[in-house]
Amino acid sequence: MIRRLFTQCQLRPGDVSPSRADMEVVGTFNPGAIEFEGEIVLLVRVAERPKERRPGWTPLPRYEPGGGIMIDQVPDEHLVPIDPRVVRRKSDGCVRITSVSHLRVMRSGDGRRIDSIDGPRFLPEADYETFGVEDPRITRIDDRYYLTYVAVSPHGAATALASTRDFRQFDRHGIIFCPENKDVLLFPEKIGGRYAALHRPNPATHFSHPEMWLAYSDDLVSWGDHTPLLGGGSTWDAGRIGGGCPPVRTQRGWLEIYHGNDKAGEDGDVGRYFGAAFMMDGDDPSRIVAQSGGPIMAPEADFETDGFVPNVVFPTAMIERGDKFLIYYGAADASTGVVGLARDELLAALQ
Amino acid sequence: MIRRLFTQCQLRPGDVSPSRADMEVVGTFNPGAIEFEGEIVLLVRVAERPKERRPGWTPLPRYEPGGGIMIDQVPDEHLVPIDPRVVRRKSDGCVRITSVSHLRVMRSGDGRRIDSIDGPRFLPEADYETFGVEDPRITRIDDRYYLTYVAVSPHGAATALASTRDFRQFDRHGIIFCPENKDVLLFPEKIGGRYAALHRPNPATHFSHPEMWLAYSDDLVSWGDHTPLLGGGSTWDAGRIGGGCPPVRTQRGWLEIYHGNDKAGEDGDVGRYFGAAFMMDGDDPSRIVAQSGGPIMAPEADFETDGFVPNVVFPTAMIERGDKFLIYYGAADASTGVVGLARDELLAALQ
Numbered sequence: 268m269i270r271r272l273f274t275q276c277q278l279r280p281g282d283v284s285p286s287r288a289d290m291e292v293v294g295t296f297n298p299g300a301i302e303f304e305g306e307i308v309l310l311v312r313v314a315e316r317p318k319e320r321r322p323g324w325t326p327l328p329r330y331e332p333g334g335g336i337m338i339d340q341v342p343d344e345h346l347v348p349i350d351p352r353v354v355r356r357k358s359d360g361c362v363r364i365t366s367v368s369h370l371r372v373m374r375s376g377d378g379r380r381i382d383s384i385d386g387p388r389f390l391p392e393a394d395y396e397t398f399g400v401e402d403p404r405i406t407r408i409d410d411r412y413y414l415t416y417v418a419v420s421p422h423g424a425a426t427a428l429a430s431t432r433d434f435r436q437f438d439r440h441g442i443i444f445c446p447e448n449k450d451v452l453l454f455p456e457k458i459g460g461r462y463a464a465l466h467r468p469n470p471a472t473h474f475s476h477p478e479m480w481l482a483y484s485d486d487l488v489s490w491g492d493h494t495p496l497l498g499g500g501s502t503w504d505a506g507r508i509g510g511g512c513p514p515v516r517t518q519r520g521w522l523e524i525y526h527g528n529d530k531a532g533e534d535g536d537v538g539r540y541f542g543a544a545f546m547m548d549g550d551d552p553s554r555i556v557a558q559s560g561g562p563i564m565a566p567e568a569d570f571e572t573d574g575f576v577p578n579v580v581f582p583t584a585m586i587e588r589g590d591k592f593l594i595y596y597g598a599a600d601a602s603t604g605v606v607g608l609a610r611d612e613l614l615a616a617l618q
Numbered sequence: 619m620i621r622r623l624f625t626q627c628q629l630r631p632g633d634v635s636p637s638r639a640d641m642e643v644v645g646t647f648n649p650g651a652i653e654f655e656g657e658i659v660l661l662v663r664v665a666e667r668p669k670e671r672r673p674g675w676t677p678l679p680r681y682e683p684g685g686g687i688m689i690d691q692v693p694d695e696h697l698v699p700i701d702p703r704v705v706r707r708k709s710d711g712c713v714r715i716t717s718v719s720h721l722r723v724m725r726s727g728d729g730r731r732i733d734s735i736d737g738p739r740f741l742p743e744a745d746y747e748t749f750g751v752e753d754p755r756i757t758r759i760d761d762r763y764y765l766t767y768v769a770v771s772p773h774g775a776a777t778a779l780a781s782t783r784d785f786r787q788f789d790r791h792g793i794i795f796c797p798e799n800k801d802v803l804l805f806p807e808k809i810g811g812r813y814a815a816l817h818r819p820n821p822a823t824h825f826s827h828p829e830m831w832l833a834y835s836d837d838l839v840s841w842g843d844h845t846p847l848l849g850g851g852s853t854w855d856a857g858r859i860g861g862g863c864p865p866v867r868t869q870r871g872w873l874e875i876y877h878g879n880d881k882a883g884e885d886g887d888v889g890r891y892f893g894a895a896f897m898m899d900g901d902d903p904s905r906i907v908a909q910s911g912g913p914i915m916a917p918e919a920d921f922e923t924d925g926f927v928p929n930v931v932f933p934t935a936m937i938e939r940g941d942k943f944l945i946y947y948g949a950a951d952a953s954t955g956v957v958g959l960a961r962d963e964l965l966a967a968l969q
Contacts (some may be wrong), residue, residue, distance in 0.1 A: 351824075359856070361824050391892030395846070398825065422829060423821045424847040442844040445831055448796070470774045470798030471820040471828075472704075473712050474749065478773060480796055484840055491840030493745070493793040505710070514646040 269563040269616055272591060272607035275379050276570045279602045281386060282328070283313055283371070287336060290315040290328070293366055294575055296597035298373075299405035299414055300584035306382075307375040307586065308413060308434050309595065310389070310403045311603055314366040314575075318411040322532075327356060328367040329398055329564070330391035336367060350537055351575055353601070364419065367391070368399035372434045378586060378593050379605055387435045393426065395420045395442055404583060406453040406513045408462075413487065415451040415464075418442060426451040426466065428487060440488055444468075450479070450509030453487070454521065454552070462487050463552055465496065467509040477507045479525065481553055494553055497545065499527055503562050504532045506538050511582035512594065514547065519614065520556055521547040524582045524594060539564050543597065546617050556618035564594070564606065574599020620914040620967055623942060623958035626730050627921045630953045634664055634722070634735060637713065638687060641666040641679070644717055645926055647948035649724075650756035650765055651935035652724055656727040658734075658937065659785050660946065661754045661765065662954055665717040665926075666956065679718040680749055681742035687718060702926055703951070715770065719750035729937060730956055738786045746771045746793055753948075757804040757864045759813070764838065766802040766815075769793065776800040779819065779838060785867070790838055790968060793849060795819075801830070801860030804838070805872065805903070813838050814903055816847065816874070818860040828858045830876065831906055845904055848896065850878060854913050857881045857889050862933035863945065865898065870965065871907055872898040875933045875945060877918050878913070882883045891930040892916050893947065897968050908968035915945070915957065925950020 280292040294314030294356035300307055317326035317338050325346055327339045341363075346354040355362050372386030392398050398419035406413050411430045414437075424448025431437045443464075444451055450467040457463075461483040469477045478498040482490040499508045504527030514521040514614040523545050530538030542564030566578040581597040591607045598604045631643040645665030651658055668677035668689050676697055678690045692714075697705040706713050723737030742751050749770035757764050762781045768930075769778040774797025782788045782810055794815075795802055801818040808814075812834040820828045829849040833841040850859045855878030865872040874896050881889030893915030899905035917929040935946040941961045947954045 359827070361826055363825070419825070421826045422849075423819065423825050424823055425844065441842070443842055444796075445799070445817070445819045445833070445844040446825075447819070447823055466796070468774065468796045468798070469822040471822050471824070472775055472798055473822070474714070474770070474774050475712055475772045476710070477822075482796070484842075485836075486842075489835055489840035489842030491792065491835075491837075493776065493796040498773075534680055 268565060269608050269612055272609060273379075274568050274606050275376070275604060276374070276568070276598065277309075277379065277381050277603045277605055278311060278384070279570070285315050288370070289318050290336065291318045294368070294601050296601055296603050297581055297583050298595050298597070298603050299401040299403035299411060300595040301405040301407060302586060303389060303412070303434065307378045308405075309373045309375065309381065310370050310405060310434075311373055311604070312368050312401050312403065312597075313371050314368040314399075314521075316366040325365070326329055327354070327363045327365065330367060330396065332392055334399065338565050339617075354534060364398055366399070368401045370400055370403055370416065378588060389414075389429070389437055393418065393427075393439060395422055395425060397421070401426075402449065402583065404452050404513050407456050408453065408455060408487075413453055415443070415453060417449050423447055424449060443488060443490055450511070452513045452523075454514050454518070458550065458552060461485060465510040465514070469507075476505070477509065479508060496553060497555060503527055503539075503541050503575060504543070511542060511596075512585035514552070514586060515585055516549065517546070517614065519546055520549040521552050521615070522614075522617075523547065524563075524585055526581050537576055538578075538608035539566060540581055541582050542582045542594070544613065546618055559616050560618060563608070563613065564596070566599070567581040567610065568598070568604070570602045570604065571598040574601030580604075619916060620736045620959050620963055622915075623960060624730075625816060625919050625957050626955060627919070627949065628660075628730065628732050628954045628956055629662060629724070629735070630921070636666050636742045636764060637720070640669050641687065642669045643717070645894070645952050647952055647954050648753040648932055648934050649946050649948070649954045650754035651937060651946040652756040652758060652763060653937060654763070654785065658729045659719050659756075660724045660726065660732065660954070661756060661785075662724055663751075663752050663948070664720050664722050665719040665752065667717040676716070678705070678716065681718060681747065683743055683745060683748065684815055715749055717750070717754045720749055721754055721767065729939060740765075740780070740788055743767065744778070744790060746776060747772055748772070751778075753800065753934065754799050755864050757806050758804060759804065759838075764804055766794070768800050772796055775800060794839060794841055801862070803861040803864040803874075806867070809901065809903060815841065816861040816865070818858050820858075827856070828860065830859060830861055834844060847904060848906060854880050854890075854892050855894070862947075863936035865903070866901065866936055866938060868897070868965065870897055870968070871900040872903050873936075873965075873968075874898065875914075875936055877932050888927055889929075890917060891932050893931050893945070894934045895964065895968060910967050911952070911969060914959075914964065914967060917950070919949070919955070921955065922949040925952030927951035931955075
């Protein structure tokens with residue numbers, strides 16, 4: 268574990284108003300974050316669920332393209348609860364999520380305190396987003412800001428690409444990694460003449476637990492040369508791992524903060540989520556040159572151990588500030604936090 | 619169902635010699651097939667398993683890159699049998715397959731009888747192929763023959779690309795669709811200036827049963843613009859569907875023969891596999907303009923209803939011969955068959 272210089276809970280569900288009077292905000296978490304116009308812009312996942320509770324019925328929200336949020340009321344007897352986030356239909360074995368997410372632009376002057384929470388919204392609007400848009404990661408490439416985000420729909424959980432110059436207007440570039448793929452991170456510059464990304468396929472047939480992969484592209488839209496990069500171990504990362512923060516270039520190579528989970532069970536216990544780090548070669552990211560060898564962050568603050576899904580720290584953005592790294596993360600699938608780590612201590616932990 | 623002009627079992631496991639004396643061939647099935655030098659070349663999946671049966675142990679084969687087939691002997695008490703093809707490790711819940719496959723080039727002068735079974739072999743050799751190479755589909759583009767095939771390894775079941783000019787030397791082009799993705803079919807020409815493919819992602823989290831998707835590429839290696847194309851229904855195709863034969867251009871558009879399965883259960887019963895057809899717009903394959911509305915082929919011959927996995931017809935190649943289509947397919951995950959269908963009757967079935 269790395270000593271935290273500070274831990275700040277930046278945002279809780281109660282801080283944010285719902286889209287509609289009949290919805291409630293249950294999560295403000297897993298933020299993208301990047302430097303923009305002298306401030307930190309955060310793009311926060313806002314998860315909402317219907318307020319109404321009819322005994323015997325489960326309300327399942329979705330976006331109707333062009334029509335806002337719709338609520339499907341489903342009899343409880345048709346559903347099997349999986350965990351707080353997911354139910355399974357008995358009829359066909361397929362799942363629905365109990366909330367629906369959109370993204371909101373927020374700003375922080377000092378990188379810690381959020382000064383403005385009512386910025387532009389990135390709402391589900393494509394056919395492949397009807398169950399929500401989630402977990403954005405932001406990378407600046409030249410003069411555009413690219414966001415990779417999870418697009419959920421009856422077609423599955425895919426990763427889509429959008430871009431913006433101003434965090435007001437967003438252009439969509441479609442699905443870049445088909446289902447199931449999450450935790451897609453773009454490198455901020457070309458490597459060997461090509462764009463690069465980390466991704467985390469999650470196949471139906473598990474020959475191993477989910478692994479992080481590397482892929483390359485000429486245009487950020489079409490991706491190939493898929494290569495396995497890193498699998499989990501047998502302890503804190505025995506369940507699943509996935510990319511966290513878009514990689515940051517350091518003198519020693521590409522620094523990646525990622526997450527691991529100690530039990531990706533199917534019995535409702537989702538385990539604990541930790542943050543960890545590795546370093547990739549600067550010219551060839553398929554070469555991992557150093558690893559933290561264990562978690563650098565564990566759920567410890569109250570807002571990390573208690574929440575919609577307890578015991579989760581889920582790093583999603585990293586910003587270098589002098590001799591510190593600020594790590595932005597989702598806490599307990601409910602809140603947004605930021606911790607400060609000393610640059611030297613983090614790099615020293617990478618062996 | 620379409621009337622079969624003929625049904626021919628072309629190849630059974632007993633027809634083919636194993637790679638090694640201590641292995642036995644359990645499958646010669648799911649063939650790629652294409653016209654080449656005035657004949658039909660078939661690229662047949664040959665599945666082998668260890669002959670030795672030690673009471674209390676399960677032998678699990680794999681390829682060691684550069685070292686041939688290795689056999690891992692695993693105590694039965696560490697494994698849960700899933701179906702004839704797959705076992706699950708109790709320790710971590712991950713699976714292994716009970717056989718390992720390579721591909722063999724065979725030739726048929728008349729398209730029905732196989733004249734030569736001892737052609738070149740396409741053996742697992744990459745890190746992403748250690749559990750075998752499976753289910754090739756062949757498409758001629760310009761003067762090269764491209765094969766998409768399932769590459770299985772501890773990293774999952776992905777689809778990789780290789781190419782050849784002569785069916786003797788093969789060049790590998792890496793993984794083009796990351797796990798889990800099977801049933802990848804290349805269109806034989808560019809559409810709107812880009813290459814196109816059908817693919818079938820199989821996500822861990824099923825918001826629906828597996829669907830066929832469309833993707834585009836400039837170079838056959840990097841793929842993007844992933845778009846859902848077709849999902850299954852609630853009867854013969856309620857379990858899973860997937861692309862079958864690489865699409866063939868007709869006057870009415872792109873003709874696709876695919877498979878559907880009536881029960882993709884996890885309880886060992888894998889259901890019955892059928893063949894069906896749809897037609898895509900010639901200029902915009904995302905538009906399905908006609909469908910067979912039900913199976914055109916069902917398991918009915920003995921070698922289709924009995925075998926390693928009973929009740930499977932799995933179309934993998936289609937060749938136009940005058941007023942007939944020859945459909946090549948895997949039967950019961952064991953044998954290779956070909957049926958002849960009248961061109962007019964097949965097209966008339968597409969409404």
